[in-house]
Each structure stands twice: as structure tokens, then as C-alpha cells.
Amino acid sequence: MKQNKLKRIFALVVAATISATVLVGCGDDSKKSETDEQVLTYNLGADSKTLDPALNAAVDGGIVLSNAFEGLCRTDENDKAIAGGAESWTISDDQLTYTFKLREDAKWSNGDAVTAHDYEYAWKRVLNPATGAEYAYQMYYIEGAEAYNTGSGSEDAVGVKALDDYTLEVKLHAPTSYFLELTAFPCYFPVNKKVVEADSEWATKVDTYVSNGPFKMTEWNLKDSLVFVRNDNYYNKDEVKLDKLVMKMVTDETSAFATFKAGDFDMIDVVPTSEIEAGLKDGTFVTYPNLGTYFLVVNTTGENASDDVKKALSDKKVRQALNLAIDRDSIVKNVTKGGQIPAYSYVPEGIPGADDKDFASKEYFKSSGDVDAAKKLLEEAGYKDGEGFPTITLLYNQEGAHGDVMQAIADMWKKNLGINVSLSQQEWKVFQQTREDKNYQIARHGWVGDYVDPMTFLDMWTSTSSLNYSGFASEEYDNLIESAIKETDATKRDELMHQAEDILMDEMPAIPIYYYTQTKGIQPYVKDVRVSPLGFIYFDKAYIDGK
Structure with a gap:
């Protein structure tokens, strides 16, 4: 290969695997005024097809879900698994059985306890053929999952079982080195069994959109915006600095950019091609x-x-x-x-x-x-x-x-x-x-x-x-x-x-x-947003400083 291509590959490998996530800005949290409400307005740039963890198959929906929900694991700056809804886990010698110990202080945004039964229900719901989840195949690593999803096996044979309220056992049909990372992916997120069973349209309404992540939904303005606030029932709420996260749905990138330039958007997901060179030069765009x-x-x-x-x-x-x-x-x-x-x-x-x-x-x-x-x-x-x-x-x-x-x-x-x-x-x-x-x-x-x-x-x-x-x-x-x-x-x-x-x-x-x-537009006062090479954007540590 030519030298310039080798350099390009090396740079991307380092960025995407050794340091696979990027922090936007950094700073001392002590600089944030305790009297100012922390509000970040981000243009998602899409009206997501669905916000149901079982049904979503798009990056835009995944960004929303990754800030409203949390799986057994989260991912760190290198997109490697760290403790999330599960505080610890053990793996059998043959690497086929995972036993997760859930946090007993994890709660849903409505105050219900998050239990192993919610995870078992959520995963089997994804695999249920009647659900029609496009991402069901992503769970085929689990024993009996493919057979159940394709109609040749039973739900009881799926290797996911709540041993008690806070212990989840998962059996795989083959060792999977990245299985812990998979548990941080949206289709593996838990859902509140009681809420979902009570209302099949739960994921389309604010009142029933119950989640377990750092933010909870308070407004859903169709084709306009989603409004989230810090989830006070989140076990790690003290580390969440934003009071409010507003996700706008302006699909026209030129209009979104104009609003960004006017200072009404703090971050935009997509920028106009014609503005990239200038934006990168003046530092308002980051690739x-x-x-x-x-x-x-x-x-x-x-x-x-x-x-x-x-x-x-x-x-x-x-x-x-x-x-x-x-x-x-x-x-x-x-x-x-x-x-x-x-x-x-x-x-x-x-x-x-x-x-x-x-x-x-x-x-x-x-x-x-x-x-x-x-x-x-x-x-x-x-x-x-x-x-x-x-x-x-x-x-x-x-x-x-x-x-x-x-x-x-x-x-x-x-x-x-x-x-x-x-x-x-x-x-x-x-x-x-x-x-x-x-x-x-x-x-x-x-x-x-x-x-x-x-x-x-x-x-x-x-x-x-x-x-x-x-x-x-x-x-x-x-x-x-x-x-x-x-x-x-x-x-x-x-x-x-x-x-x-x-x-x-x-x-x-x-x-x-x-x-x-x-390439995204980010105002200089926006700090500690994490942009992952896997497409997700995390606001759980983000804050505004100097707006």
C-alpha cells in the first residue's frame, strides 16, 4: 500500500479501537454555576421511526435510547464494557455461562425497581417472532435464541433466566468475546415488564415512556422535539450534570446550521457539506x-x-x-x-x-x-x-x-x-x-x-x-x-x-x-459530550460552561 493510505489506516485504527470514543471539550465541573439551569439543545436531525429498544434499527433512535436507557453494561471511552445495570458478573470456565449481579439501587424512572425479570422479559420480547424485531439476530449468540425466533424452538429453551430479582443467568451456544459489549447495545436494554404488558403503545407516549437511564422523557412534540430531564431515580444521578436535554428533529441541514449559528442549537448532528471546510477551520465543527x-x-x-x-x-x-x-x-x-x-x-x-x-x-x-x-x-x-x-x-x-x-x-x-x-x-x-x-x-x-x-x-x-x-x-x-x-x-x-x-x-x-x-457542529461551551465511532452520542457527563 502507498504510505499515505497506511498512515490513514493507522490513524483510524488508533482512533476507533484504542481510543474509540472522543470527549468533546473538557473542564472543571467547579466552573459550572450552581444557579444556572444546565440545558443542552441538540439537533438529532431525524424523526425516529421508533423509540422502542426492541424495534429500533437506526442510529438516530439508538442515540435517543442510549441516553434514556442502560443495559447490563455500559461502554467506556474505548467502547469496552464496564459495569452498568449490573454491578458485577462471573463467566464460567468454558465461557458459555454469564451470571450477572444487578444493582439493587437501580430503578425505573417511575420509581419501580429494575429487576432481572425485566431483562429476561425484554430479551425474550426481542426474540419473540410476534414482535418483529429486526435486531433479533443480534441475540442469536444466546442458547436457543435463533430457534425460538425462527419458530423452531420454545421460549423456555432460551438461555436467559432470572434466578432471583437481582441475578440474571445467560447461557451462550458458543464463546463470544464481545458479548459484554453487546449487553450495552440498545436491543439488549431492559424494559419495564409491568408497563409494557399494560400498554402495547407504551413507547409512543410520554406518560408511559418509562426508562432506566440517566435521562427521562418529559415532552414529545411530534416532528419537532423530544425533551428529557435528569432522571432522579437513576442510581448514578449525581454524576449527570445536565438538568435538561432537548433533542430537536430539524431534518434540513441548512436550516439546522442557521439555527446553530444563531446560538439556538448547542450541537447539530449533521452539517452542510458546503460549510465543512470553514467550520473545521474555525473550530465549530469537529470530525x-x-x-x-x-x-x-x-x-x-x-x-x-x-x-x-x-x-x-x-x-x-x-x-x-x-x-x-x-x-x-x-x-x-x-x-x-x-x-x-x-x-x-x-x-x-x-x-x-x-x-x-x-x-x-x-x-x-x-x-x-x-x-x-x-x-x-x-x-x-x-x-x-x-x-x-x-x-x-x-x-x-x-x-x-x-x-x-x-x-x-x-x-x-x-x-x-x-x-x-x-x-x-x-x-x-x-x-x-x-x-x-x-x-x-x-x-x-x-x-x-x-x-x-x-x-x-x-x-x-x-x-x-x-x-x-x-x-x-x-x-x-x-x-x-x-x-x-x-x-x-x-x-x-x-x-x-x-x-x-x-x-x-x-x-x-x-x-x-x-x-x-x-462531522458535527459543537459550540465551544459544550463540554464532555462523548461521540463514539459506533455512532452513539452520550450526554450523561455533558455540561454547559460559558454560554
């Missing part, structure tokens, strides 16, 4: 590592498409041609302008392998593209110079600058392959459902790791994964992933995952575009 890949997902089944589109997109040579016709270097340089790294694989840079080198060590394609090879593949598929190729629709959500990226890709396909592309956009909530229903041809997608391991990018493409929106199915791929999950030798495990990615990048149900960074 953080983001362990994720921005990509296109292809509906390989042809479901809900005409016969000619189905024929084209079900041919892997067509998908390979589409991939090679994209100049990612140009997109990153001229369109996104946020320090993103042009992709050359699906698993992004920033995850160390068993050999301590970056797992993303294989260049599957040139980030600048290969137009000649793309033309040849398209000709082999029966569409020389694009003749006879149907017009395809490229779908994206309207929030953010996705339209600019999609337009650039459409122009490249037209220029390089002679393919006509129709662009279509939808509001975020609608778009997510459309993609999930496979009611699209090619769509924008993106994935940020749930934990620092290649598996978080690979297991979503198994044939049984509810997050596999492409319809891609490969028995060989499924077997490799299953073998990797069970493999305890780190080197062999990496080899299996590399073989799986080889299949993924040959079949191309996903066309990687770039590896994410995250």
Missing part, C-alpha cells in the same frame, strides 16, 4: 472517526420490480459492473468533503485483526473504479454499451446530502455504462420501511458497527438476518459465518470471515462507496 460503511444495497430478488429490471439486477455481473463504474475518490473529494475514506471493501478500516493489522487489508476493487472492466462485465451480461438495459430507480432518503451522492453515482453510470437512472427520494421513516419491504431496486444504505469486530458487518447478510434487505442468500456464506461464530482460534476465525467477505464482494448485494466519518 470524528466513525466505524461504518456508506453503500448501495441492491434488491437481488427483483421483488416488486418489472421483469427486465429483475433480470438485470439478479445478474451478479451487472452488479459488479455497477460497482466498478463508480469513482469513489471523486465522490469523497468533490461531493461529501468530510474526510470520508473511499471504500475498497465492505468491512471498513479501523478494526484490528488477529495479527493486529487492520482486518480491511484486501483491496477488492480500486476506489477510483475501473470503467473498462465495468463495460466488459456489462457486455458479458448482454448489455453492450448499455443497450437494452432498463431504466433503474435509485432510492434514497431526503434528509442530508444523500441526493448529491446519488446524483453523482447516477451520472457515472450514465457516462461510463450508458445506463439511465431515475432518482427517487422518501422521508426517512417511509424510506426505512420501503427498504425493509424490498419495495425498491437499488437504495442508499449505511452501516455503523454495533461493536468493534468484523462480525458486526458480516452477519447481517446471512439468509436468516432480518437486516438483509437485498434478499441475497448463500448457503456457503451462512456456513462460513456460523463457523466463524463458533471458532475460538482468532486467526482461523479471521480467515473464515475473510472468506465470507470474498463471497459478499463477488456477489455484490452491497456496493460500498466510502467509509464514514462524522
Whole structure:
């Protein structure tokens, strides 16, 4: 590899794994005036599809949940597990049985005690087929979980059991080195069994939105804002400095930026591309590592498409041609302008392998593209110079600058392959459902790791994964992933995952575009917000100083 790329990889590995979270500002808490109410207004930039821990599958919802709820573990500045709802735990010698001792002072925001029964209920609720949780597969590490979720096993056989009010036993079907980190992920959050069973719509109303984290909801203004206050029933409430956290839902980044400049927003999640250079220069914008890949997902089944589109997109040579016709270097340089790294694989840079080198060590394609090879593949598929190729629709959500990226890709396909592309956009909530229903041809997608391991990018493409929106199915791929999950030798495990990615990048149900960074607008008086490369933002230690 060229020296500049090696430096880039090293920098991201250090940022995303050795120091995988970043503190925004730092300062002495004694500077904060005790008479001033601590209020932070943050523009989330989205109206989340759901705020139910079992049903959420988006980063925006995950940010909300991670400040309202808390799992058995939390994560530290390196995204490693530390004590959360559980004050301690033991692991059996065979690494299959975890016994968690819960904090007896942990309470729900309504004053109820948080018990092991709440965790058992919440986890089995995620796995219950009737719940329809997209993230149910993330619990397949648990003994009996996959069988229950797929209808071939019983709830009683799931390896999660409350031994008493404050002891939870979890049995895995194979050793999982990152299982403790998984317990800090939103789908593993507990829910108040009594509240949820009493009202199936509990997660849509302020009065019933009972949580166990540092903040509790007090207002929900549809399509406008969520208002949280410090949860006085939180066991660690004395460490929470904010009195109020307001999460706004302004989806237009230009409008959000104007409000930020006016001083009415203290932090914005997304910034206009045109303002990035100036914002980074004057210090109001900060770019953080983001362990994720921005990509296109292809509906390989042809479901809900005409016969000619189905024929084209079900041919892997067509998908390979589409991939090679994209100049990612140009997109990153001229369109996104946020320090993103042009992709050359699906698993992004920033995850160390068993050999301590970056797992993303294989260049599957040139980030600048290969137009000649793309033309040849398209000709082999029966569409020389694009003749006879149907017009395809490229779908994206309207929030953010996705339209600019999609337009650039459409122009490249037209220029390089002679393919006509129709662009279509939808509001975020609608778009997510459309993609999930496979009611699209090619769509924008993106994935940020749930934990620092290649598996978080690979297991979503198994044939049984509810997050596999492409319809891609490969028995060989499924077997490799299953073998990797069970493999305890780190080197062999990496080899299996590399073989799986080889299949993924040959079949191309996903066309990687770039590896994410995250540039956010943060006023200088905002201190100690933690921005994780996994996409979450934590406000439990944040405060305002000098506004």
C-alpha cells in the first residue's frame, strides 16, 4: 500500500479501537454555576421511526435510547464494557455461562425497581417472532435464541433466566468475546415488564415512556422535539450534570446550521457539506472517526420490480459492473468533503485483526473504479454499451446530502455504462420501511458497527438476518459465518470471515462507496459530550460552561 493510505489506516485504527470514543471539550465541573439551569439543545436531525429498544434499527433512535436507557453494561471511552445495570458478573470456565449481579439501587424512572425479570422479559420480547424485531439476530449468540425466533424452538429453551430479582443467568451456544459489549447495545436494554404488558403503545407516549437511564422523557412534540430531564431515580444521578436535554428533529441541514449559528442549537448532528471546510477551520465543527460503511444495497430478488429490471439486477455481473463504474475518490473529494475514506471493501478500516493489522487489508476493487472492466462485465451480461438495459430507480432518503451522492453515482453510470437512472427520494421513516419491504431496486444504505469486530458487518447478510434487505442468500456464506461464530482460534476465525467477505464482494448485494466519518457542529461551551465511532452520542457527563 502507498504510505499515505497506511498512515490513514493507522490513524483510524488508533482512533476507533484504542481510543474509540472522543470527549468533546473538557473542564472543571467547579466552573459550572450552581444557579444556572444546565440545558443542552441538540439537533438529532431525524424523526425516529421508533423509540422502542426492541424495534429500533437506526442510529438516530439508538442515540435517543442510549441516553434514556442502560443495559447490563455500559461502554467506556474505548467502547469496552464496564459495569452498568449490573454491578458485577462471573463467566464460567468454558465461557458459555454469564451470571450477572444487578444493582439493587437501580430503578425505573417511575420509581419501580429494575429487576432481572425485566431483562429476561425484554430479551425474550426481542426474540419473540410476534414482535418483529429486526435486531433479533443480534441475540442469536444466546442458547436457543435463533430457534425460538425462527419458530423452531420454545421460549423456555432460551438461555436467559432470572434466578432471583437481582441475578440474571445467560447461557451462550458458543464463546463470544464481545458479548459484554453487546449487553450495552440498545436491543439488549431492559424494559419495564409491568408497563409494557399494560400498554402495547407504551413507547409512543410520554406518560408511559418509562426508562432506566440517566435521562427521562418529559415532552414529545411530534416532528419537532423530544425533551428529557435528569432522571432522579437513576442510581448514578449525581454524576449527570445536565438538568435538561432537548433533542430537536430539524431534518434540513441548512436550516439546522442557521439555527446553530444563531446560538439556538448547542450541537447539530449533521452539517452542510458546503460549510465543512470553514467550520473545521474555525473550530465549530469537529470530525470524528466513525466505524461504518456508506453503500448501495441492491434488491437481488427483483421483488416488486418489472421483469427486465429483475433480470438485470439478479445478474451478479451487472452488479459488479455497477460497482466498478463508480469513482469513489471523486465522490469523497468533490461531493461529501468530510474526510470520508473511499471504500475498497465492505468491512471498513479501523478494526484490528488477529495479527493486529487492520482486518480491511484486501483491496477488492480500486476506489477510483475501473470503467473498462465495468463495460466488459456489462457486455458479458448482454448489455453492450448499455443497450437494452432498463431504466433503474435509485432510492434514497431526503434528509442530508444523500441526493448529491446519488446524483453523482447516477451520472457515472450514465457516462461510463450508458445506463439511465431515475432518482427517487422518501422521508426517512417511509424510506426505512420501503427498504425493509424490498419495495425498491437499488437504495442508499449505511452501516455503523454495533461493536468493534468484523462480525458486526458480516452477519447481517446471512439468509436468516432480518437486516438483509437485498434478499441475497448463500448457503456457503451462512456456513462460513456460523463457523466463524463458533471458532475460538482468532486467526482461523479471521480467515473464515475473510472468506465470507470474498463471497459478499463477488456477489455484490452491497456496493460500498466510502467509509464514514462524522462531522458535527459543537459550540465551544459544550463540554464532555462523548461521540463514539459506533455512532452513539452520550450526554450523561455533558455540561454547559460559558454560554
